[in-house]
Amino acid sequence: MLRKVTIIQCPAGRQLSLEENLLVFKQRPDFVVFPEYYNVDPDRRDVRHNASQAATYLRYCQTLSDRLATVIIAGTAVEADKDGFFNTAHVFDRGRLIGKYRKANPTINERNHGIGAGSAPCLFELSGIRVSILICADVFQPERFSRLAEVDADIIFIPTTSPLRPDETIKEKFSRDSRIFVAGAAASGSYLVKCCAIGCLWGGYLQGRSLVAAPWGILTRIPPYDENKRRILSFTLDIAELREFRAKRHLQASDKS
Numbered sequence: 001m002l003r004k005v006t007i008i009q010c011p012a013g014r015q016l017s018l019e020e021n022l023l024v025f026k027q028r029p030d031f032v033v034f035p036e037y038y039n040v041d042p043d044r045r046d047v048r049h050n051a052s053q054a055a056t057y058l059r060y061c062q063t064l065s066d067r068l069a070t071v072i073i074a075g076t077a078v079e080a081d082k083d084g085f086f087n088t089a090h091v092f093d094r095g096r097l098i099g100k101y102r103k104a105n106p107t108i109n110e111r112n113h114g115i116g117a118g119s120a121p122c123l124f125e126l127s128g129i130r131v132s133i134l135i136c137a138d139v140f141q142p143e144r145f146s147r148l149a150e151v152d153a154d155i156i157f158i159p160t161t162s163p164l165r166p167d168e169t170i171k172e173k174f175s176r177d178s179r180i181f182v183a184g185a186a187a188s189g190s191y192l193v194k195c196c197a198i199g200c201l202w203g204g205y206l207q208g209r210s211l212v213a214a215p216w217g218i219l220t221r222i223p224p225y226d227e228n229k230r231r232i233l234s235f236t237l238d239i240a241e242l243r244e245f246r247a248k249r250h251l252q253a254s255d256k257s
Contacts, residue, residue, distance in 0.1 A: 001239040003030040003129060005155070009208040009222055009231040010035065011199035012042040012075075012161075015060060020232060024068060027234045030127075031071045034061065035197035035210075036087070036136050036159040038075025045202040047114040051080035058090055066095025071126055073157045075195070076103070076135055084116040089133050089159055091124060099124055103135035104144070121147060129154050129239060132190075136160045139180055145187035152246065154239050156184075158194040164205040170224050177211060177218060186215040189246040191237050198228055212237070215245060 006029035008016070016024070024032060039057035040050045054077040061074035072092045079088035079102070087103040087110060102118025103110075111117075121144075124131045132153040138144055139158060148156060158181075185192045196208040207228065211221035212235045220235045 001128070002236050003155070003239055004234055004236045005029060005031045005033065005193050005212065007193065007195045007210045007212075007222075007231075007233040007235075008032060008034050009196055009198060009210045009229075009233065010038075011230070012037045012040055012197050012201050013057070014042075016064075020230075023232055027232075029068075029070055029234060030129075031073065031131075031155070031157070031193075032065075032068065033073040033157045033193055033195040034075030034159065035195045036076045036161045037197060037201060038159070039077035040201075042199070042201050045113060047078050047085040048080070050078035051085055054078055054080075061090070062092045062095055062097065065092035069094055071131075073133060073159065073195075075159045075197075078115070085114050086118055087115050087135060088118070089135055089157075091131075091133070093126065098126075101133040101135070103138060105137045105141050107137050123148075123151050123153060132156045134158050136162075139184055142184070142187060145184045145190075148188040148190060152243075153188060153190045154242060155237065156188060156190045156192050158192060160194055160209075161197045161201060162207050162209050164207045164228075173209065173224060174218075177209065177213070177221070181211060181213040182215075182217055185213045189215060189242070189249065191219075191242060196222075198230065214242070 065072040074090045076089045079086045090100045101122040104118050106115045130153050192213040196210045198208040212219045
């Protein structure tokens with residue numbers, strides 16, 4: 001059971017170029033993921049402004065999902081409702097909204113700008129594949145990976161913005177990827193697909209450290225020399241291999257008990 005995922009590492013608030021559209025189309029992906037805050041005005045941080053613009057941005061993702069005949073994890077947008085504002089990921093399947101997830105662990109900076117915490121976890125079953133979402137700083141709460149292990153999530157998509165760290169070494173980058181994402185994949189028993197924004201967002205510069213991780217290691221990543229560039233990264237995930245890994249791990253745990 002093979003599923004191709006395509007990561008769109010790009011700036012917030014920017015549509016794909018014609019060349020990028022053709023590249024994604026030729027990949028024939030089962031899933032396409034955009035970065036955190038993809039559906040915002042990158043020059044204005046005001047939550048009311050971005051919430052008012054969200055429908056227009058999301059309409060583009062919805063149309064793209066229909067045109068590519070695929071599932072799109074549409075990065076995130078600022079969503080408003082009676083409870084306040086949320087950093088929310090929407091999921092479109094061939095042009096149809098099938099669900100959404102609100103970031104559960106907003107950063108202090110987000111909270112100071114009016115973004116509230118979501119609470120409900122999400123799990124979508126799409127053609128027999130169990131898909132979930134975490135958003136950026138959610139990964140700093142390890143219990144979230146443990147909860148997703150309980151429902152046997154196959155793929156966890158992680159739209160992300162990562163601040164530029166100009167003095168960070170490649171060794172430090174790779175060490176953090178292992179400490180957070182390989183460990184998270186191992187804890188959840190899932191593939192993790194992290195998609196990063198690049199460029200400048202609300203006056204702060206970002207680094208693109210997009211990657212795919214499995215419980216046994218990093219499968220592919222955007223190399224450090226491309227972390228500030230627009231890149232499209234596709235990778236085919238073997239769901240049967242992952243489920244076999246989980247089954248063996250469950251069996252070993254049962255034997256020990």
